[in-house]
Every structure is written in structure tokens, then in C-alpha cells.
Amino acid sequence: MSVHTKVEIEFSDSLLSFIDEWRDRQGNLIMILHKVQEEIGYIPRKAAMKVAELLEVPLAKIYGVVTFYHFFKLEKPGKNQIQVCMGTACYLKGGEDLIQELEDILGIGLNQVTDDGRFSIEAVRCVGCCGLAPVIVIGEKVYGKVTKKELPGIIAAHRDG
Amino acid sequence: MAYKHYILVCGGVECDSNKGDDLFRKLIHAVEHRGLMADIQVVKSGCFGFCAVGPVVKILPDETFYVEVTPEDAEEIVEAHIVKGKPVERLRYREEESKVNVRIKDLSFYQKQFRIVLRNCGAINPEEITEYIARDGYLALEKVLFEMTPDDVIEEMKKSGLRGRGGAGFPTWRKWEFSRVVDEKQKYVVCNADEGDPGAYMDRSVLEGDPHSVLESMAIAGHTVGANQGYIYIRAEYPLAIDRLNRAIDQAKELGLLGDNILGTDFSFDIELRLGAGAFVCGEETALLASVEGKRGMPVPRPPFPAVKGLWGKPTVINNVETWANIPVIITRGGDWFAKIGTEGSTGTKVFALTGRIQNSGLVEVPMGTTLRDIIYNIGGGVPGGKKFKAVQTGGPSGGVITEEYLDTPIDYDQLGKLGSIMGSGGMIIMDESDCMVDVSKFYLEFTVDESCGKCAPCRIGGKTLFNILDKISKGNGEMEDIAKMKRIGHAMQRVSLCGLGQTAPNPILSTLRYFGEEYRQHIEEKKCPAGKCKSLISYEIIEDKCIGCGVCARACPVGCISGERRMPHLINQVECIKCGECYNVCKFNAVAVG
Ligand SMILES: Cc1cc2nc3c(=O)[nH]c(=O)nc-3n(C[C@H](O)[C@H](O)[C@H](O)COP(=O)(O)O)c2cc1C
Numbered sequence: 001m002s003v004h005t006k007v008e009i010e011f012s013d014s015l016l017s018f019i020d021e022w023r024d025r026q027g028n029l030i031m032i033l034h035k036v037q038e039e040i041g042y043i044p045r046k047a048a049m050k051v052a053e054l055l056e057v058p059l060a061k062i063y064g065v066v067t068f069y070h071f072f073k074l075e076k077p078g079k080n081q082i083q084v085c086m087g088t089a090c091y092l093k094g095g096e097d098l099i100q101e102l103e104d105i106l107g108i109g110l111n112q113v114t115d116d117g118r119f120s121i122e123a124v125r126c127v128g129c130c131g132l133a134p135v136i137v138i139g140e141k142v143y144g145k146v147t148k149k150e151l152p153g154i155i156a157a158h159r160d161g
Numbered sequence: 162m163a164y165k166h167y168i169l170v171c172g173g174v175e176c177d178s179n180k181g182d183d184l185f186r187k188l189i190h191a192v193e194h195r196g197l198m199a200d201i202q203v204v205k206s207g208c209f210g211f212c213a214v215g216p217v218v219k220i221l222p223d224e225t226f227y228v229e230v231t232p233e234d235a236e237e238i239v240e241a242h243i244v245k246g247k248p249v250e251r252l253r254y255r256e257e258e259s260k261v262n263v264r265i266k267d268l269s270f271y272q273k274q275f276r277i278v279l280r281n282c283g284a285i286n287p288e289e290i291t292e293y294i295a296r297d298g299y300l301a302l303e304k305v306l307f308e309m310t311p312d313d314v315i316e317e318m319k320k321s322g323l324r325g326r327g328g329a330g331f332p333t334w335r336k337w338e339f340s341r342v343v344d345e346k347q348k349y350v351v352c353n354a355d356e357g358d359p360g361a362y363m364d365r366s367v368l369e370g371d372p373h374s375v376l377e378s379m380a381i382a383g384h385t386v387g388a389n390q391g392y393i394y395i396r397a398e399y400p401l402a403i404d405r406l407n408r409a410i411d412q413a414k415e416l417g418l419l420g421d422n423i424l425g426t427d428f429s430f431d432i433e434l435r436l437g438a439g440a441f442v443c444g445e446e447t448a449l450l451a452s453v454e455g456k457r458g459m460p461v462p463r464p465p466f467p468a469v470k471g472l473w474g475k476p477t478v479i480n481n482v483e484t485w486a487n488i489p490v491i492i493t494r495g496g497d498w499f500a501k502i503g504t505e506g507s508t509g510t511k512v513f514a515l516t517g518r519i520q521n522s523g524l525v526e527v528p529m530g531t532t533l534r535d536i537i538y539n540i541g542g543g544v545p546g547g548k549k550f551k552a553v554q555t556g557g558p559s560g561g562v563i564t565e566e567y568l569d570t571p572i573d574y575d576q577l578g579k580l581g582s583i584m585g586s587g588g589m590i591i592m593d594e595s596d597c598m599v600d601v602s603k604f605y606l607e608f609t610v611d612e613s614c615g616k617c618a619p620c621r622i623g624g625k626t627l628f629n630i631l632d633k634i635s636k637g638n639g640e641m642e643d644i645a646k647m648k649r650i651g652h653a654m655q656r657v658s659l660c661g662l663g664q665t666a667p668n669p670i671l672s673t674l675r676y677f678g679e680e681y682r683q684h685i686e687e688k689k690c691p692a693g694k695c696k697s698l699i700s701y702e703i704i705e706d707k708c709i710g711c712g713v714c715a716r717a718c719p720v721g722c723i724s725g726e727r728r729m730p731h732l733i734n735q736v737e738c739i740k741c742g743e744c745y746n747v748c749k750f751n752a753v754a755v756g
């Protein structure tokens with residue numbers, strides 16, 4: 001970058017020192033982006049610009065990587081990200097119906113956020129609990145053998161979280 | 162054994178997320194509260210594999226096996242079993258109502274299994290290196306450093322016949338040899354822990370249950386080929402495995418088993434983690450290396466093979482987690498011992514994640530050459546709910562289906578290939594009559610289209626075209642020519658795609674066409690989905706003679722399109738019906754028919 005505009009976004013000290021630690025290591029970009037997302041919840045444009053500035057790499061390279069990998073998010077997700085497993089076992093056992101039902105209950109589509117910012121719905125790959133299929137994950141909590149009937153209760157339990 | 166009793170709580174994700182962690186804490190509390198800490202150790206171990214009946218607790222030394230244990234049971238287990246010596250009968254696993262199993266190894270779920278890869282999973286605390294060492298851990302590394310030359314190691318690997326467990330089945334010793342003979346100062350060793358098959362989790366269980374077995378083997382490979390740096394490329398979606406690996410690396414460094422001058426020799430070897438970020442193609446080795454370098458995970462044509470020109474252009478040995486987990490045992494017990502297990506062309510064992518329509522879902526490890534029937538019926542307990550077995554899918558999005566008539570085929574790389582499927586990484590999904598083969602193919606194609614990196618046209622365009630045709634068929638708009646067209650496109654993709662993703666993406670279609678051509682024809686010509694899965698092709702109707710007019714279906718219908726007088730046959734309004742199948746599910750009189 002030729003013009004140095006200071007990008008205003010606050011990175012925490014721990015994030016800055018992480019970036020510092022990784023600055024000169026080979027293959028650092030993905031690891032740094034993981035850390036950014038872990039702290040901020042997604043990768044806002046300003047954060048991407050700041051990383052570009054700190055690492056002295058073109059912004060295009062950062063976006064090239066961010067957009068290639070499903071894991072990185074460009075939009076702010078809901079406070080509770082409802083992840084519905086769409087791995088093979090869960091698909092067979094009705095994962096798709098769960099998504100449909102969640103969409104109906106929350107009035108949003110896949111990858112959208114409710115107006116109050118509390119929930120978003122995401123379809124994810126096998127979360128490694130195939131024996132419990134169909135599975136949904138909210139934060140750290142894994143719900144197994146979920147039925148459509150249980151969904152309102154599960155959502156209610158997270159509404160204030 | 163310093164303790165009188167060990168209480169092992171399964172720490173696999175399924176049990177752990179099913180209140181297993183709470184149970185673990187309550188057990189510790191129950192032990193502490195009675196002042197029994199000196200006699201009893203409560204350990205959270207790796208996955209026991211028997212996920213269908215979790216949370217699972219094992220008591221040693223008497224090998225009692227408790228299933229579906231809740232946190233509320235903790236007090237009773239400690240008080241009755243440990244203090245009074247009377248096992249809690251109601252929590253014991255029963256195979257049949259009449260028979261109570263006493264010893265774990267007698268359970269039919271475990272009896273036909275043979276554990277090499279999972280040898281420590283569920284037996285040790287994966288967060289304590291000393292427990293790994295107590296079970297001969299790092300003995301193989303010691304042997305390699307002090308008693309064997311790199312030539313000896315390669316020779317032993319060759320004798321073992323070990324082939325890569327990541328999917329392709331390439332002989333491991335040859336890869337190592339390719340790297341070893343390159344004259345280059347900087348070389349790398351990489352562990353592929355990307356586990357991309359969307360219905361498989363054995364690598365995760367090994368990393369969570371026995372992380373040191375991977376570290377030890379990577380160091381062995383490093384010493385053999387002349388590398389001093391290893392990377393483990395692991396999915397970010399596996400936080401527990403990442404945490405366990407980090408701990409394991411730290412502990413190994415503290416004891417001088419990793420890092421500079423390992424065990425006082427001049428061999429130094431370090432391991433770092435690199436996180437994946439949700440791209441299936443990054444499981445392919447060249448794409449994986451691009452990702453480790455921090456770039457977009459695009460594959461490149463081979464040769465050159467990574468073994469010769471890999472990470473940052475340097476020779477790189479890359480193996481799958483399960484492949485790594487076999488190696489310490491091969492070194493300590495010898496290649497000849499290993500080669501006796503399994504079949505001639507496929508030695509050793511294979512771990513499968515048995516899921517779908519199966520009684521005992523879980524992780525199973527069996528000698529190569531075991532029949533599918535043994536796995537599905539004797540270990541897996543067959544299809545539940547009185548439904549009829551239809552097919553077993555192996556190899557995930559790169560694999561295919563196998564039908565009833567081939568269930569007696571012994572499983573190995575070559576046999577599965579002949580049947581039009583592949584061994585793959587070990588996903589094994591059982592399907593019954595309620596699963597539609599067109600729908601299943603569509604599921605896999607949607608996956609591969611979504612995951613295609615877009616670099617080569619056969620995969621990018623071919624995959625999308627195949628998906629569109631399947632979608633059309635599932636909606637009742639297919640034509641018989643579509644079948645030939647799909648075969649043509651599929652075969653072209655197999656031949657000319659750049660990487661394994663595109664080359665194998667048509668497999669689910671080609672294999673279902675091979676065995677279930679009739680089902681495709683029914684979708685196309687009769688506009689029918691016999692399994693009742695493709696919503697555009699089904700309708701629900703109430704059979705007048707069977708309906709007693711109880712009204713249960715009408716109350717269950719989410720769109721209120723069922724009407725009828727009490728005690729009179731009901732009627733479904735076909736225009737409003739959204740085909741959710743709720744009426745079919747709730748009717749106790751089988752009065753709802755799917756057509
Ligand atoms: C599209 C694609 C996805 C793959 N995914 C994985 C994977 O998730 N895990 C894995 O170990 N190997 C995967 N492989 C195989 C690797 O390319 C490579 O063969 C393997 O890591 C080599 O290790 P092995 O010889 O020990 O099996 C994949 C291959 C392809 C073509």
C-alpha cells in the first residue's frame with residue numbers, strides 16, 4: 001500500500017501481540033485471521049484493512065483468503081449462532097427439516113440474523129457426533145437427536161444468553 | 162496401578178456434550194466427598210467408540226460397563242459399586258434382556274473388533290503424557306533413535322504393508338523413501354487432520370483420545386527422512402482436539418521427547434499446528450500444503466509429488482492421522498506382526514465411523530478383510546425399527562453405495578474399488594428403505610459443488626451440471642436421456658479433473674446408477690419416489706377404511722389442511738399440503754399412505 005491511512009479499529013493487546021509474534025513466521029495469515037475472528041466474532045472490513053497494514057500485505061490477498069474459506073465470516077453473526085449439522089448422518093435423519101423449522105420460528109433465512117441480533121442460523125458440516133444425529137450446536141452446547149418439537153424450547157433457553 | 166479403582170468417563174464429544182462433563186465432575190465430587198482420593202482415580206478418557214449408548218462409564222479393574230449414565234447416577238455408582246462392591250445393575254449394558262454382560266470385551270460390539278489405532282482411546286487420560294508412556298508410548302521413537310537406522314525403519318514399514326488411511330491407500334513406506342533419498346537440507350513432515358468426509362470422525366477421536374501417538378510417529382518419520390519440522394493441519398471445528406494436541410506437544414517438549422536434541426541425541430524435531438478453515442478441498446494434499454503456507458487452498462497438478470517437492474518447495478511427507486497412529490505399533494511389534502493382520506493387499510485394521518440407520522452407531526476398528534455383514538449386523542446390531550436394509554455408503558462424497566448382495570465381501574482397498582466404491586477415510590453410512598438414492602446423490606453433489614475450488618472446468622462445470630440434472634429428476638422433470646448424460650459427464654470428470662475432488666465427485670451418482678437404476682427410472686418415468694423423500698413426487702393420502710377419525714393428524718398438521726368430522730374418515734387438502742409428513746408420523750392406525 002502506498003498511501004498510509006491509519007485504519008481506526010481497536011485491536012486488543014493480546015491480538016496485537018499475537019500478530020506481532022506471528023509476523024515473520026511462514027504461513028501466518030490464516031492463523032492471524034483465526035485469531036481476529038475469535039476475538040471479534042467475524043472479520044469486519046476495517047479489521048482486514050488493519051491486518052493488511054500490520055503485515056504489509058495487499059488487502060486483496062487478505063480478501064482472497066477470507067473468501068476462500070467457509071469458516072471466515074464477513075458479516076456479524078447473531079449473538080447465538082445456531083449451527084445445524086448437515087453432515088451425511090444428520091442429513092439423512094432430517095437436518096434439513098430442522099433448518100426449515102428454525103427459519104419459521106425465527107423468521108429469518110439461512111445465514112441471516114434476527115432483528116434483535118440474538119440469533120443466526122448456519123448449516124455446518126459434520127460436527128463429529130453422528131451417533132446423536134440430527135445435531136444442532138449453539139455456542140459450546142451440543143443438542144443431539146433433536147426433534148422439531150424441541151426447537152422452541154431450545155431457542156427459549158438461549159434467548160437471554 | 163497405584164489406585165484400587167479407576168473410573169473412566171468417556172470424554173468423546175458425543176458423551177461429553179450429552180452431560181458427560183457434568184457427570185465427570187459429579188463423580189469426582191462423590192469420590193472426594195468420601196475421602197477416597199487415594200484409592201480411586203476418576204479419569205476422562207478418549208472416546209470408547211460405543212457412542213450409541215453414551216454417556217459411557219467404565220470401572221476398572223473389574224471392567225464393568227455402564228451406559229446412558231446421567232450426572233444424578235454419580236453418587237450411586239461411587240457408593241454402591243466402589244464402596245459397597247455392588248455394581249449398579251440398572252445402568253449396566255444389556256445385550257438382550259435376559260443376559261447381563263459382565264466384561265467389556267465380551268460385548269458383541271467390541272468382540273469382533275481389533276484395536277491398534279484406537280488402542281489407547283478410552284484407556285488413558287489423553288492429557289497426561291505419563292499415561293501414554295506407561296503403555297509403551299515413545300518406546301518406538303526410542304527404538305528408532307538408538308537401535309535402528311533409517312533404512313531399517315523403511316524396511317520395517319515396507320514389511321508391514323501399511324497403506325495410507327486418508328483415502329488413496331498409497332504405501333506409506335514408498336512416500337517416506339521418496340522423501341528420504343532427496344538431497345535437501347530442509348524437509349517437512351505433515352499430518353493431515355482435516356477430516357473432510359462429512360460423516361466421519363475417527364481422526365478426531367484419535368487426536369482427542371491419543372494425541373501422542375501422532376506426535377511420536379511424526380518424529381519417527383522426521384528422523385527417518387531427515388526432517389526437523391512437522392505441521393499438523395487440523396480443522397478449526399475441532400477445538401478439543403486442538404487443545405489436547407497443544408498440551409501434548411508442550412508435555413512432550415518438557416520431557417525432551419520433542420524439540421532440540423531429543424533424548425540427548427543430535428536429532429531435533431518440532432511440531433506446530435496450523436488450523437484449517439472449512440474448505441473440503443484442503444484435505445487434498447497439494448491444496449493442504451497451500452493452506453499451510455497461508456494461501457488459498459488450491460490444488461496443483463502432481464507430479465511433482467509433495468514427497469519430493471512440497472511445502473515451500475521442499476520434500477514433504479504427508480500422512481493421515483490414522484496412518485500415523487499405526488506406526489508406533491509397527492515399530493515396536495514389527496512389520497511382520499502387522500502384516501499378519503488383514504488381507505494380503507490391505508494389511509492391518511481400519512477404523513470406521515458407523516452411522517445412519519444403525520442400532521449401535523459408533524467407532525469400530527476391525528481387521529481388513531472383515532465382511533460388511535459382520536460390521537453391520539454383528540457389531541452394529543443391524544437396522545433399527547424393523548426397517549429393511551438398503552445400502553451402505555463408504556468413502557463419503559468420493560465413494561459409493563454397496564447393496565445387500567455384496568455384504569459378504571471382505572473389506573479391503575481393492576474389493577471396495579471393484580464394487581464401485583472406495584475405502585475412503587472410513588465413513589460408513591447405513592441406509593434403509595426410507596432413504597432415496599437420487600436424494601443421497603443430490604446431497605453429495607451439492608456438497609462437492611459447494612466445495613469445488615473452481616480452478617478446473619471439468620469439476621466446476623461438470624459438477625454443477627450433474628447437480629442440476631439430479632435436481633430436475635428429483636422434481637419429476639427428468640428424462641431418460643439424462644441418465645446417459647450423467648454417465649458421460651461423470652466419466653469425463655473422472656478422467657480430466659485436476660485433483661481428486663473432481664475426479665471422484667461423480668462416484669456417488671455412478672454407483673447409485675449402477676445398483677439403483679430402477680429407482681432413477683421410477684423418478685423419471687413414473688414420477689414416483691419409492692422412499693418418499695423427494696417432496697415434489699409424493700403425496701399423502703388418508704386411507705378411508707383405516708381412518709377412525711381420531712383427529713390426531715389434523716391437530717398435528719402445521720398448516721391445518723386436514724379436515725373431517727370426529728369418528729369419520731379425514732381428508733387432506735392436497736393444494737395446501739406442504740408434505741411435511743407429520744400426519745404420517747403421528748397416525749397410530751397406518752391410515753396415512755405416501756404415494
Ligand atoms: C478432495 C480430497 C479430500 C481429501 N480429504 C482428506 C482428508 O480429509 N483427510 C485425509 O487424511 N486425507 C484426505 N485426502 C487424501 C490426501 O490427499 C492424501 O492422500 C492423504 O493425506 C495422504 O495420507 P495417507 O497416505 O496417510 O492416506 C483427500 C483427498 C482429496 C482428493
Ligand code: FES
Pocket residue numbers: 085086087088089090091125126127128129130131133134135359360361
Ligand atoms: S453428520 Fe451430523 S454430527 Fe456427523
